[in-house]
Amino acid sequence: xxxxxxxxxxxxxxxxxxxxxxxxxxxxxxxxxxxxxxxxxxxxxxxxxxxxxxxxxxxxxxxxxxxxxxxxxxxxxxxxxxxxxxxxxxxxxxxxxxxxxxxxxxxxxxxxxxxxxxxxxxxxxxxxxxxxxxxxxxxxxxxxxxxxxxxxxxxxxxxxxxxxxxxxxxxxxxxxxxx
Numbered sequence: 305x306x307x308x309x310x311x312x313x314x315x316x317x318x319x320x321x322x323x324x325x326x327x328x329x330x331x332x333x334x335x336x337x338x339x340x341x342x343x344x345x346x347x348x349x350x351x352x353x354x355x356x357x358x359x360x361x362x363x364x365x366x367x368x369x370x371x372x373x374x375x376x377x378x379x380x381x382x383x384x385x386x387x388x389x390x391x392x393x394x395x396x397x398x399x400x401x402x403x404x405x406x407x408x409x410x411x412x413x414x415x416x417x418x419x420x421x422x423x424x425x426x427x428x429x430x431x432x433x434x435x436x437x438x439x440x441x442x443x444x445x446x447x448x449x450x451x452x453x454x455x456x457x458x459x460x461x462x463x464x465x466x467x468x469x470x471x472x473x474x475x476x477x478x479x480x481x482x483x
Contacts (some may be wrong), residue, residue: 311349312343318343319363323403326410327339327357359420361411367404371395386481389453391476392434393424396461397470403470406465456480 307315311481317339322330332343332353375391396405408430417426431454438450456477464473 308349313330314339314346314349314361316344316360317341319360322360323407326407327360328410328414330357334355354422361422361426364404364407364411365429365433368408368433374431374455376437376440382441382443384437384452385442385445385450387475388438389457389481392437392457393460393474396457397464397474403461405461409462429465454482 308366318335321335321338330353332346336343336346346356347353352360376386395401399408411423412427415423415425434454435447435450438445438453438471439447442450460477463476464470467473
């Protein structure tokens, strides 16, 4: 069943809230107050706190899939792994995306340590999404090379989020992609 306009509006507000407040300690009462709703309405619309978290994770994944689609659709021919990896890094490292990237790291980490509930398969599905994009960028590239590029981008992202050192992490990405 498609979401009602009110459900979609509250989901967007909750998503914006979660980008700055995170998901780990998400409490319905402060969230509801911040987004102009009530815990009861949120429970009615999303079924449970876990249902709301699943909706927030799906919303974040929609942003990710939109990026992947944008990158894929701008080329008539596969551009190559290095070109796409550089574009991905530029997108991942943009200062305006730090809250989304921190959200992703939190959700990814939670899917590893709390593998059931709303986090189920979140980490795995994001790995599959990104590997599929990298495969489309250079179909003949070995799976190990695509996995290495993905691991390097994610490692550089973690480092960037922890240190804020864009110059150093970008230099590391560039160095890796030259080899």
